[in-house]
Amino acid sequence: MSSSASPQDTNATDAIAFVGGGNMARSLIGGLVARGRDPASIQVAEPNESLRAALVADFGVIAHADNAEAVTTAHTWVFAVKPQVMKSVCQALAPIAQSRRPMILSIAAGITGEQLDRWLGGGLAVVRSMPNTPALLGAGATGLHANARVTKSQRHVAESLMQATGITEWIDDERLMHAVTALSGSGPAYVFLLAEAMQAAGEAQGLPPESARKLALQTILGAARMLTESGEPAAVLRQRVTSPNGTTQAALESFEAGGFRALVDQAVSAATRRGRELSAAND
Template structure:
């Protein structure tokens, strides 16, 4: 993997998290280039990681094996129009971290016959604790897939889906998912305050409980359902809380929420492709 030259076009926070993860794992900084329109953020990236920086997207594409598209979805068509001829000339691997844009759309905007991998990272990637879904079009080789997987693993876990429509499901579960947990933390803190805890005590108890539960689930071979059962003594306090959640239709509500997120992702992809 470390023989490949990587170019991050429109390198914002998500690209920065990937670059930081790669550097932390020993990737040669001289093999990485970042581009942005604004000069100040580029200087900060260069100072932080000792990578190469540029404001010339076309020249950068010409000299790199892998091109990571990091601009906002609304700006992607303009970027693809700008680099299309050079992409057709050098045929790099294209990796997109932009939400909503399909691999088919990106390949078409780049002139066709291009190896494209679509990814859906999430915001905990900034802490190298992210979850990323990946989909590759039929132009991507196995070695290119392995390279992309290794790159995204620098920010957490990276999992492939074999049908692109499943990327919307990835969006609904992990892409939007951090906000679901933040909402639950917010609600738990408010509930703690409602039974007499101070805001700070309620906050600390909520956040540490969330962290502890997540670690138990990720560091154990036991399924979450079994972990829940082990905490839920018959006739006890936890059972009463779980019963209340179930009576309120929590499981069904989560299903509706994930489907709503996935459906909106599909709608946005269609809008962006127009």
């Protein structure tokens, strides 16, 4: 293998272009700058003037209203636009993509790597990612899939970029990215729903709303920390806090009798199925 870098090879000092400057792009940019990346190496295309101004003021990046101006000198393109407009955005940039041969990183739900590559003219290194909203706090979870053209160094760049907002996990089979979307991409909403239900149940037992809210939220936070910091499986932690014939056992038996596990399985299956439908609808 030649020691000289091809147009698709990229490293930490190469320019990165963000196509779209919304919340998720902002969190990634903030994470990159916080970890020492030169803001001058980050180009952002965002049609909203106030968002552009905020990105420049807060991070010192270079912002453009036009997508083509942002990507012209970049070796890595990060697509952070809505899935519904991804096709038209990519097709407009296809001539530049074929000339520049960048690595493509998408954070759009439901858009496959094959679709991105085809809309950009074909033959490109494409990484598909699925982050979630806790990335805005640096606590995200992102699934990543690379097509066969992505080099080892490009995988490192993609991984480092997404790790600016949390953990990453590579998925070899792209078909499983719909399951990633259903599990971790949509997953924060499941926890939010649980928090709503716990607070409402506490209120139903007579607790003041604010007390029920604080107790429910801190319980979820504390349990999440135990899961991530103890290194123990969830089943082991559950068993440790479940005394025989105690209050926790009574509650868990009620969950099981109500089909809790089956309901979670049905919910994740429904989200996975919807992801496939959205992918087909955007083709």
